Amino acid sequence: MRIGLLGTGPWAQMAHAPALAEHGKLDFVGVWGRRPDAAKELAGQHGVRAYDDVDALLADVDAVAVALPPRVQAELAVRAARAGRHLLLDKPLAATVAEARAVAEAAREARVASVVFFTARFQTETAAWIAGQAATEGWFTARAQWLGSVFTTGDSPFAASAWRREKGALWDVGPHALSVLLPVLGDALRVSAAVHGPGDTVHLVLDHAGGASSTVTLSLTAPPAAAGTGVELRGAAGVTQLPQSAEGAVPPLLRAADALVRSAGTGRPHPCDASFGLRVTEILAEAERLLAEPIG
Structure with a gap:
């Protein structure tokens, strides 16, 4: 499968480009970016072509990875899908429900494969844990915390990200938490509460289709000593916690690319396809709406 990379930022540099170059079943064709100089630099590091025109890249590939x-991402994913290109996408799928729906519909209408890279769903330890808990009945409640210090350490490569500053932790790390909770507890039927905490911190309460409820705390402004992630489930089977993974970004992204290749070959949708990305976006948008409502 010939694949091109759209994007040249820190995530493209540290994750996407190395993974595409390493993958044994992908032919990494080239890079397009909004900054031509950055595209040339990143393409040169991996011995591929830098494209000035995104449509020229789409004409030369079977799939695109988007960073x-x-x-x-949403705009270009629709464009790529309509050109018949398979989609390896990042979270969040889009910034609005309308944008996310456009991606999901374009992928479905064009019959192209799509995989959204929710990291925990492709890490070996965490993916196995999620599958095991999804097969276990009787969960009563869950507590998820995704606490980052992107805006407090001063040295994060993502600190200059304009969209992260605009949308905050809800949209950056919220998708990670939802990608773990939804397959285990069922769809979030309702965001029953959403309140602000310090900085960009938000606290959510979700009611799930399986009958359980969950609380979710998200932040990109936590003190560095307080940063970390955790998910705890409590139910009839007892108490269990999401294992920590020592893998970096590249190994799980390689597995996400494997999943795209399989989905493209079989025609069977992956559980983390654009439709799932749309559902996550809908939940985030509902939480955002509640957070914007005046208290009282």
């Missing part, structure tokens, strides 16, 4: 801000 761009959500609004830009």
